[in-house]
Amino acid sequence: MKTSYNRRSFFKVTALAGGGVLLGFNWLAAQSMGAPGSKARLGEMTALNGFIQIDVTGLVTIMSPNPEIGQNVKTSMPMIVAEELDVAWKNVVVKQAPLNTQVFTRQVAGGSQSLRQSWKTLRLAGATARQMLINAAAQKWQVAPAECTVSEGIIRNAKGQQMTYGEIVGDAAKLEVPKEVQLKAPKDFKIIGKDTKNVDTGDIVRGKPLYGIDVKKPGMLYAVVLRPPAFGLKLDTFDDTATRKVSGVRQTVRFGDKIAVLADTTWAAIKGQKALKAQWKEGTKPESTADHDAKMLAFLDTPAAQPKRSDGDVKTAFASADKIVEKTYEGPFLPHSCLEPMNYFAHVRADGAELIGSCQTPERARKLAADLLGMKENQISVEISRMGGGFGRRLMHDYVLEAVEVSKLSGKPIKLAFTREDEMTAGLYRPASKYKFRVAIKDKQVTAYHLTGTGANGQNFTRENTFPAGAIANYLVESHNLESNITTAPWRAPITNFLAFAEQAFLDEVAQELGTDPVKFRIDLFEKAKASGAKFEYEVDKSIGVIKLAAEKANWGSPKAGVYQGFSTYYSHNTYVAEVAEVVLVNNQPVVQKVICAIDCGIVVNPVSAINQSEGGVIDGVGHALFGDFSFEAGKPSANNFNGYRLIRMPEAPQVEIHFVPSLNDPTGLGEPTLPPVGAAVANAIFAATGKRLYKFPFVKEMAIQGATQ
Amino acid sequence: MPKYKLTVNKKKYEVEADADTPVLWVLRDHLDLVGTKYGCGVAQCGACTIHLDGKAARACVTTVAAVRNRSITTIEGLSEQGDHPLQQAWVAHDVPQCGYCQAGQIMNAAALLTANPKPTEAEIEAAMRGNICRCATYNRIKEAIQTAANQ
Numbered sequence: 009m010k011t012s013y014n015r016r017s018f019f020k021v022t023a024l025a026g027g028g029v030l031l032g033f034n035w036l037a038a039q040s041m042g043a044p045g046s047k048a049r050l051g052e053m054t055a056l057n058g059f060i061q062i063d064v065t066g067l068v069t070i071m072s073p074n075p076e077i078g079q080n081v082k083t084s085m086p087m088i089v090a091e092e093l094d095v096a097w098k099n100v101v102v103k104q105a106p107l108n109t110q111v112f113t114r115q116v117a118g119g120s121q122s123l124r125q126s127w128k129t130l131r132l133a134g135a136t137a138r139q140m141l142i143n144a145a146a147q148k149w150q151v152a153p154a155e156c157t158v159s160e161g162i163i164r165n166a167k168g169q170q171m172t173y174g175e176i177v178g179d180a181a182k183l184e185v186p187k188e189v190q191l192k193a194p195k196d197f198k199i200i201g202k203d204t205k206n207v208d209t210g211d212i213v214r215g216k217p218l219y220g221i222d223v224k225k226p227g228m229l230y231a232v233v234l235r236p237p238a239f240g241l242k243l244d245t246f247d248d249t250a251t252r253k254v255s256g257v258r259q260t261v262r263f264g265d266k267i268a269v270l271a272d273t274t275w276a277a278i279k280g281q282k283a284l285k286a287q288w289k290e291g292t293k294p295e296s297t298a299d300h301d302a303k304m305l306a307f308l309d310t311p312a313a314q315p316k317r318s319d320g321d322v323k324t325a326f327a328s329a330d331k332i333v334e335k336t337y338e339g340p341f342l343p344h345s346c347l348e349p350m351n352y353f354a355h356v357r358a359d360g361a362e363l364i365g366s367c368q369t370p371e372r373a374r375k376l377a378a379d380l381l382g383m384k385e386n387q388i389s390v391e392i393s394r395m396g397g398g399f400g401r402r403l404m405h406d407y408v409l410e411a412v413e414v415s416k417l418s419g420k421p422i423k424l425a426f427t428r429e430d431e432m433t434a435g436l437y438r439p440a441s442k443y444k445f446r447v448a449i450k451d452k453q454v455t456a457y458h459l460t461g462t463g464a465n466g467q468n469f470t471r472e473n474t475f476p477a478g479a480i481a482n483y484l485v486e487s488h489n490l491e492s493n494i495t496t497a498p499w500r501a502p503i504t505n506f507l508a509f510a511e512q513a514f515l516d517e518v519a520q521e522l523g524t525d526p527v528k529f530r531i532d533l534f535e536k537a538k539a540s541g542a543k544f545e546y547e548v549d550k551s552i553g554v555i556k557l558a559a560e561k562a563n564w565g566s567p568k569a570g571v572y573q574g575f576s577t578y579y580s581h582n583t584y585v586a587e588v589a590e591v592v593l594v595n596n597q598p599v600v601q602k603v604i605c606a607i608d609c610g611i612v613v614n615p616v617s618a619i620n621q622s623e624g625g626v627i628d629g630v631g632h633a634l635f636g637d638f639s640f641e642a643g644k645p646s647a648n649n650f651n652g653y654r655l656i657r658m659p660e661a662p663q664v665e666i667h668f669v670p671s672l673n674d675p676t677g678l679g680e681p682t683l684p685p686v687g688a689a690v691a692n693a694i695f696a697a698t699g700k701r702l703y704k705f706p707f708v709k710e711m712a713i714q715g716a717t718q
Numbered sequence: 719m720p721k722y723k724l725t726v727n728k729k730k731y732e733v734e735a736d737a738d739t740p741v742l743w744v745l746r747d748h749l750d751l752v753g754t755k756y757g758c759g760v761a762q763c764g765a766c767t768i769h770l771d772g773k774a775a776r777a778c779v780t781t782v783a784a785v786r787n788r789s790i791t792t793i794e795g796l797s798e799q800g801d802h803p804l805q806q807a808w809v810a811h812d813v814p815q816c817g818y819c820q821a822g823q824i825m826n827a828a829a830l831l832t833a834n835p836k837p838t839e840a841e842i843e844a845a846m847r848g849n850i851c852r853c854a855t856y857n858r859i860k861e862a863i864q865t866a867a868n869q
Contacts, residue, residue: 078816212817215753215793396818627854650762
């Protein structure tokens, strides 16, 4: 595949002290992702992500632009650059780039988009540098560049001469940027597709400082903040007499409805926080889960002013149905539970600010900090730390802005840290949501489909254009927003983390009603979508591809004695996933023993970490479906730590089998897609084992209430 | 504030801290040994696991006053070269995702293998139950422990 440059594009080459050279990339033209399969043209891109440094010995340093939250982009993104540059991975050193919008774009960890959105730009970064090195060598040898070949950092010509990248890099830096570069054919990839170890594992297992919470700067104070104990409350007055007596506490700072305690150590700041005596008053009405439930259930019976999608004539189809199946599904608010609680370092000076820490969207954090401080963005530097989990929590900037404000008000460099209790009680949550599904059945066929969704603080709790859009002629999808003063945030696979469970559990029940095998039922629906000519946002062949692969690998329909299977499939974040959960009964209790998972995510860049990520998504999904129990009473959360809020642990983690559909298509993401379908796979397997259907998270509570187990 | 003489990773330290200060914060804020992580503060997640006289302990609920005359080992001192069989197995199995809990997982597993060099799968699960991995790398953790135990 050839790629041409836009004339406005430019390429920065800087000679470094010590004889190395920095090949920087910055294309200013606008980027368009284009339709799948379209040719990448640099002229359509806003900027290229990535830069390469090669020293005279041939050692290659590749900057990793995006924040690392455990999705392993710090390894996989540089792998793509190294592949096209054509160097041996053992000669590559990876460094985390700081926020630098002059050089990189989309320094974001979110939406499972890092590889998908940067795939072509990372390849071009490597390929362009490779071509410049070849051109320089060819010039030296006085041969045509086309006569040269390259492999693992060594350039060879037809006469048998050879030269390393390190020997020629100084000359290459002086050359014009090539107008065209040749990208490798995927079949020639040597690094992409090979198991490549996480570049940070050595430091992780030796306890080296990597995370935001590990930051320590000269003169830095530790800040812990007291926030309102219930949503809806505001700070009235406070007394910090006892706090000031805590040894190590330096000062308190009130900002808005919060009080920061600044101290020499984290522990002194925590003790100071606990010693604060605050009076609270009602700001907005404190809410309870019972209020939310009543309002949301009422929404499910209310037509929306404007449907999200309406095909055919749903009303007539329901009126003439032989049978109507209707079920309601309910999901709670859930904390993100990143194991590294929120924290951030800020040092605000008169002329600028230094920010360091764990944040999924550092560019947005800088913009908001600049707004808060009345500074220009170029007065603020941002370093990106490795994150102890993100899960969407670190897409939000409340903790960054708290750190900035407290540093500004105190005039000190501070590291602001949440305790676990702060995190779970005054943080942000996955919005609670509810769904009502109805289908009309006539002559053993589904003739109409009606979904109404609702949830807290969101404009659309449905995904109206994905499956089964197109598969059913009479199709209506509606959504209602519940305004709530409980603060919410995206949570791994936003919306679909519960919607997929509801939809795929419901379809299982419809298949049962029709007396059809659940896998065959879904494939038939996808075939109908393909034949319908309707518009929708998924590919039928890929959907059926993963369904068939999962069914084949799980030996669907013929489980071993005592094993009960459940099926589910979902398309999210551009990746296709199908899953079979296997449940056994131990002392008459259902136990999730294994999940077999088929994935189509295009080409798999780094299999060893792709499997890790996919397996983690499955177990995370199983854990929150089984145990995720959270509610509010008068604005106060039901739990404040892991002793009152259960997360999945090793003995409960099922075995997971991951199968990728072989593909040379451009990659899509894996941070989220395996999570959404697994709740339904488990619920459907539990039904197969016990005969009881599950409609609410967490399943352990549902089963106890329903008496699903004996 | 009282002073405490501590032995951490075979080195002697003297720190000034309130008697109720958890060892976790002494390690992190006083001694700059930040490999021991804070996750919950109530001994529910295991991210802060250290060894006290060779046995696993949760540093977030162990006070500095309680560890006088005892030998503290942290992830930084688990092995001199960073090549404890578990550290090697963690690399071989490419265990971490975010990695935040992994030092605590390794310290807990190391104490397990000292007490029980050839644990069964059920014994590993029981011993590791107190360590949360929010990224859910549990199966790789288990495999890495089995690999290290078989060396």
